[in-house]
Amino acid sequence: MTGEPPTHPQATSRRPRSAARDIERYGALFAERTKVMKSSAMRDLMALTERDDVISLAGGLPDTSTFPADSYASLMSTVAANSCARALQYSPTEGLSAVKRCIAEVMRAEDMHADEDEILVTTGGQQVIDLVCKTLLDPGDVVVCEAPTYPGAVPTFCAYQADVVQVTMDRDGMRTDELESTLDELERDGRTPKFIYTVPNFHNPAGVTMSLERRHEVVRIASERELLVLEDNPYGLLRYEGSPLPTLRSLDEEFIIYASTFSKILSPGVRLGWTCAPAPVLAKMNLGKQASDLCSSSISQYFVSAYFESGPWENYVRSLIEIYRRRRDVMLDALAEDFPREAEWTHPEGGLFIWATLPDYIDTTDLLARALEDHVAFVPGRAAFVDGRGGSSMRLNFSGVDEDLIREGIRRIGEVVREQVELYGTLTGTGPATRPAVRRDPVRVEARPGAHDATHEATHAPTHEPANILPLRRKRA
Amino acid sequence: MRIAVLKGGRSLERQVSLKSGARVEDALERLGHHVVAIDVGADLVDQLIAERPELAFVALHGRDGEDGTVQELLEVMGIPHTGSGVSACIRAADKVLAKHAMRDAAIPTPDFHAFSETAFRELGAAQALPAVEDRLQFPIVVKPAGQGSALGIKFARTPADVPSALVAAFSYDRKVLLERYVAGRDLAVSIIDEHGTPRALPIVEAVPEQEDFYDFESRYEIGRTRFVCPAELDEPIAARAASVALDVYALLGCSGFARVDLMLEAESDELYVLEADAIPGLTETSLLPQAADAAGIGFDELIGRIVAAAAPGVTVA
Numbered sequence: 001m002t003g004e005p006p007t008h009p010q011a012t013s014r015r016p017r018s019a020a021r022d023i024e025r026y027g028a029l030f031a032e033r034t035k036v037m038k039s040s041a042m043r044d045l046m047a048l049t050e051r052d053d054v055i056s057l058a059g060g061l062p063d064t065s066t067f068p069a070d071s072y073a074s075l076m077s078t079v080a081a082n083s084c085a086r087a088l089q090y091s092p093t094e095g096l097s098a099v100k101r102c103i104a105e106v107m108r109a110e111d112m113h114a115d116e117d118e119i120l121v122t123t124g125g126q127q128v129i130d131l132v133c134k135t136l137l138d139p140g141d142v143v144v145c146e147a148p149t150y151p152g153a154v155p156t157f158c159a160y161q162a163d164v165v166q167v168t169m170d171r172d173g174m175r176t177d178e179l180e181s182t183l184d185e186l187e188r189d190g191r192t193p194k195f196i197y198t199v200p201n202f203h204n205p206a207g208v209t210m211s212l213e214r215r216h217e218v219v220r221i222a223s224e225r226e227l228l229v230l231e232d233n234p235y236g237l238l239r240y241e242g243s244p245l246p247t248l249r250s251l252d253e254e255f256i257i258y259a260s261t262f263s264k265i266l267s268p269g270v271r272l273g274w275t276c277a278p279a280p281v282l283a284k285m286n287l288g289k290q291a292s293d294l295c296s297s298s299i300s301q302y303f304v305s306a307y308f309e310s311g312p313w314e315n316y317v318r319s320l321i322e323i324y325r326r327r328r329d330v331m332l333d334a335l336a337e338d339f340p341r342e343a344e345w346t347h348p349e350g351g352l353f354i355w356a357t358l359p360d361y362i363d364t365t366d367l368l369a370r371a372l373e374d375h376v377a378f379v380p381g382r383a384a385f386v387d388g389r390g391g392s393s394m395r396l397n398f399s400g401v402d403e404d405l406i407r408e409g410i411r412r413i414g415e416v417v418r419e420q421v422e423l424y425g426t427l428t429g430t431g432p433a434t435r436p437a438v439r440r441d442p443v444r445v446e447a448r449p450g451a452h453d454a455t456h457e458a459t460h461a462p463t464h465e466p467a468n469i470l471p472l473r474r475k476r477a
Numbered sequence: 478m479r480i481a482v483l484k485g486g487r488s489l490e491r492q493v494s495l496k497s498g499a500r501v502e503d504a505l506e507r508l509g510h511h512v513v514a515i516d517v518g519a520d521l522v523d524q525l526i527a528e529r530p531e532l533a534f535v536a537l538h539g540r541d542g543e544d545g546t547v548q549e550l551l552e553v554m555g556i557p558h559t560g561s562g563v564s565a566c567i568r569a570a571d572k573v574l575a576k577h578a579m580r581d582a583a584i585p586t587p588d589f590h591a592f593s594e595t596a597f598r599e600l601g602a603a604q605a606l607p608a609v610e611d612r613l614q615f616p617i618v619v620k621p622a623g624q625g626s627a628l629g630i631k632f633a634r635t636p637a638d639v640p641s642a643l644v645a646a647f648s649y650d651r652k653v654l655l656e657r658y659v660a661g662r663d664l665a666v667s668i669i670d671e672h673g674t675p676r677a678l679p680i681v682e683a684v685p686e687q688e689d690f691y692d693f694e695s696r697y698e699i700g701r702t703r704f705v706c707p708a709e710l711d712e713p714i715a716a717r718a719a720s721v722a723l724d725v726y727a728l729l730g731c732s733g734f735a736r737v738d739l740m741l742e743a744e745s746d747e748l749y750v751l752e753a754d755a756i757p758g759l760t761e762t763s764l765l766p767q768a769a770d771a772a773g774i775g776f777d778e779l780i781g782r783i784v785a786a787a788a789p790g791v792t793v794a
Binding site for chain 1: 629639
């Protein structure tokens with residue numbers, strides 16, 4: 001039993017099929033960037049959340065079942081009747097003018113102005129993140145983002161071998177004081193981030209919204225230091241309470257790369273998003289897009305433009321807001337009812353997500369395994385960090401399933417959390433009620449909000465008291 | 478031959494099983510068998526009745542598939558199946574049972590203590606934790622008794638780490654074990670039956686690429702571990718590892734194929750058996766196919782041999 005493999009008559013003819021040889025052969029071909037992948041165990045767990053018998057609060061899905069099937073049929077007929085050949089054809093890389101006009105209209109709804117030549121139509125908002133990385137990043141370049149950050153951005157940053165530095169959030173969004181100190185620290189090391197990535201409205205996954213003061217701060221910092229900011233705003237129009245805040249782009253266009261999408265206001269299935277960026281950056285992104293996919297789907301673009309011509313697009317958004325607001329409220333009520341007192345969660349004014357944080361002795365990846373036994377799922381917080389933080393947090397989505405399922409889902413999660421809190425109390429002899437909650441996760445906004453109003457007020461109250469700060473751990477992604 | 482490949486299921490290792498199953502199906506087809514793929518669920522028995530396979534290739538991992546549940550059903554239905562039988566599956570899937578059996582048979586396994594959740598909830602077992610910690614000494618590895626993958630395995634460095642590690646492990650099973658950590662080299666010995674006699678294949682060593690992992694699981698992440706086969710071991714140690722693994726295989730009553738995981742302690746050069754896996758992974762990156770390949774046994778032939786071991790009348794391809 002040493003290294004010498006015994007010979008076998010069929011060895012030679014079989015070897016081309018062999019697993020080890022394949023691994024070796026392909027392993028040598030894989031680019032460095034493919035090596036930075038998420039844990040396979042975590043991926044396997046997440047795959048289970050898609051089972052039919054699981055109440056999934058894990059997805060980030062808008063509820064497309066509310067879109068009338070007959071409207072869809074009639075829009076597609078319009079596309080067939082008026083633009084069949086063109087819809088089936090390639091279209092310009094930057095997107096059809098007709099769609100850019102729709103985009104300009106949507107941006108106007110958030111008090112922004114964009115000319116057609118400032119807009120690049122993309123394949124979903126996700127492609128903007130990819131194109132920005134493709135355009136700006138060399139391996140090892142620094143990207144600054146929030147902690148937690150959009151879990152879907154993490155693999156993109158990693159694929160471009162970015163050195164991701166996460167800045168803590170509190171109820172007012174990204175901590176700009178920490179942002180500045182982080183930038184100073186980087187500067188001392190002779191490093192300048194290529195861009196800052198932020199989701200100012202109804203953050204995914206944190207569920208918080210950047211305050212006006214912080215928005216001004218971010219824009220000031222970007223301008224003073226001549227840093228680009230990628231402002232990702234997929235949810236801005238899905239506001240359920242409070243007044244809209246200006247986008248970063250509307251405060252200062254110079255250093256802002258703005259990204260948004262039709263996914264949350266119409267359909268993620270059309271795979272259409274867009275970006276507005278400083279002209280030289282936009283030109284490079286256009287080249288990048290050409291290389292990636294030539295153009296976004298012409299069929300989708302004609303569909304969207306037919307949709308905007310068919311009537312006021314805001315009506316559907318308003319109907320979604322009504323539905324999602326109710327679902328959010330149901331989830332907040334259920335959390336107050338069913339989660340143990342040791343838990344905390346954010347109170348989102350819009351968007352699709354609530355971020356809940358449990359005592360630090362509960363690992364939400366393990367908790368998910370337990371929850372799946374009870375046929376319920378969420379996203380473990382670690383997915384939103386590059387450095388192993390977020391272990392006791394979870395992202396809960398309230399847009400994808402109906403109110404009854406939200407109640408039942410939260411009840412089931414609450415039960416397994418309670419079970420673990422009790423077990424921990426038994427193990428430590430402290431009992432769940434007496435042990436002070438010690439936490440390590442950065443975003444915790446409200447502990448046990450008994451009533452929405454109180455929470456709401458607390459969330460809105462301008463406060464400069466920072467949430468818990470963690471020493472930043474640096475890790476090459 | 479009409480062979481049903483049982484894959485998927487509801488265990489946490491469903492994805493790995495689907496990959497194993499798909500590869501097995503391809504191999505069986507190339508070997509000229511008629512393959513029926515079954516994603517194991519509530520209609521398993523109905524499907525088996527409808528399909529009437531001559532043999533079931535069990536490519537399931539984890540709960541139901543690896544713990545004897547599916548094997549029991551197949552045996553009741555009179556359908557021969559690949560791999561170990563019910564009792565061996567039960568013994569191997571439960572790390573606590575397996576370790577007790579090893580200890581009783583004087584096969585070296587790291588010291589351990591196992592507790593059920595009720596021991597803590599109802600019998601005050603928490604009071605006994607200091608004694609357990611004293612005996613095992615830190616660091617201590619805490620694992621669920623019945624979870625096959627790295628999920629739920631925690632590394633406790635101090636007494637303060639133990640309660641949360643236990644909570645994590647209890648997420649996967651009602652029974653967990655605390656085990657002495659053996660610092661050293663991570664070895665896997667794959668075994669296949671050759672004409673009724675188990676044979677140890679070249680040893681695979683898992684070599685961590687970096688040591689700055691923040692939890693135990695990270696060691697198993699892609700890019701953080703490199704697999705070397707055959708492991709670079711001195712001949713006597715390799716022979717000893719193979720021999721110990723074969724002893725475990727026999728002790729648990731495994732058949733067809735299995736994998737035995739061991740640690741070679743750096744300090745003492747002693748071998749310790751961690752666990753046996755009755756249905757090891759059969760994916761492109763799994764250890765058993767790598768080991769077979771190092772022995773000159775291609776994947777199709779490996780699958781052919783596993784089938785032959787289960788249905789002796791079938792010719793090895």
